[in-house]
Amino acid sequence: MQTSPSRRRPHAIRPTPRRADLRLRPALPPASPLFPEENWANDPNGLAFYQGEYHLFFQYNPFGNQWGHMSWGHAVSTDLLHWHELPVAIPEHDNTMIFTGSVVVDHQNTSGLCTHGDCLVAIYTGHTQTSEGIRQTQNLAVSLDKGRNWAQYPGNPVLDLHMADFRDPSVSWDPIAHHWVMAVSLPKEHKIRFYSSPTSSCGHSSATSAQPATSTATGSVPTSSASPPPTAPRASGPSK
Numbered sequence: 470m471q472t473s474p475s476r477r478r479p480h481a482i483r484p485t486p487r488r489a490d491l492r493l494r495p496a497l498p499p500a501s502p503l504f505p506e507e508n509w510a511n512d513p514n515g516l517a518f519y520q521g522e523y524h525l526f527f528q529y530n531p532f533g534n535q536w537g538h539m540s541w542g543h544a545v546s547t548d549l550l551h552w553h554e555l556p557v558a559i560p561e562h563d564n565t566m567i568f569t570g571s572v573v574v575d576h577q578n579t580s581g582l583c584t585h586g587d588c589l590v591a592i593y594t595g596h597t598q599t600s601e602g603i604r605q606t607q608n609l610a611v612s613l614d615k616g617r618n619w620a621q622y623p624g625n626p627v628l629d630l631h632m633a634d635f636r637d638p639s640v641s642w643d644p645i646a647h648h649w650v651m652a653v654s655l656p657k658e659h660k661i662r663f664y665s666s667p668t669s670s671c672g673h674s675s676a677t678s679a680q681p682a683t684s685t686a687t688g689s690v691p692t693s694s695a696s697p698p699p700t701a702p703r704a705s706g707p708s709k
Contacts, residue, residue, distance in 0.1 A: 503527075503544055503552040509534045510542055515572030519589055523549055524572060524616050526591070531557050539566035539596065543616065559591060559610050559619050568594035568605070569637045579649070582611040582622065589616050592651065594636035595626060603633040607653060628653070628664065 503525065504510075514526040522545045529542030543558035559567045570593030575583055580590055589612040597604045606626030610619045628635075634657045643650050649666040 503554075505529060505542055506554060507534075508532070509536060512569050514541060514569050514593070515591060517572040517574060517589065519574050520615055522547060522615065524589070525552065526558055526572060528569065529557065531560065539568055541567050541591070541593070545616070555617065558612075558616065559593065562621070564597055566596040568596045570594055570607075571639045573640050573642065573649075580609075580611070582609070584613055588613050591619065592638045592640045594638060596636075604629075604631065605633060605635045607635075607638050607651070 505527075509530040510527050512528045514528065515524070516526075517524045525544050525546070526541045527544075529540050530536065530538045531540055532538050538561050540557050540561050541559040543555040544552040545555060546552045561567060570591060572589055572591045574587055575590050576587045578587065582588060582590060591610040591612070593608055593610070595606045595608045597606070607628035608625040609622035609627055611622065612619045628638075628651075632655070635653060635655060637654045639652045641650055642648075643665075646665070651664040651666065653662050653664065654660070655662060
């Protein structure tokens, strides 16, 4: 008995992929996703390649499965597919949580923090509850042993605009201008500010806000002196 056209079940039409689409699909092995063994984690920070390893840092709460006690978790990989979790890299300390940031390889020891050749330098936002309210600042930490142990820069913070929302530093080396460039967000103002760090001793950093382009700020950052100063000069706020 034939089924009337009105009673036939609808079926999905699956378009045949074009041969060009098939050729463009990479034949990659299944990736092993990175999940911490326990507790709460989110935003990845500071992916860097150093001495044969990829380093991935991420926001991590070592004490529970909810947001809080923000620290930097750490994992390494040789192929970006399979990851090995390491102990917490930069823990919360002195009532300061470790928010997002980036990691660079200081090949030329322009920071003066590397004792033997190059080293890993982390730039992160410190989130502190003070008597005057929340303060977000930019800070440094250095590792001299392939990221296994980290030491805080004694002059932290290196950038302090006395603001509650000033975070997410992304740092890279400008090979043409021969200085470091840091992009930092001002989320309440919907702006990105750019800072430059020279390699000369006691140099001044400069900052330019993306919107408007005429807004500027000046200050200082750690320099190439062999011994870091006991306190790092702060950056002043933007001029109006």
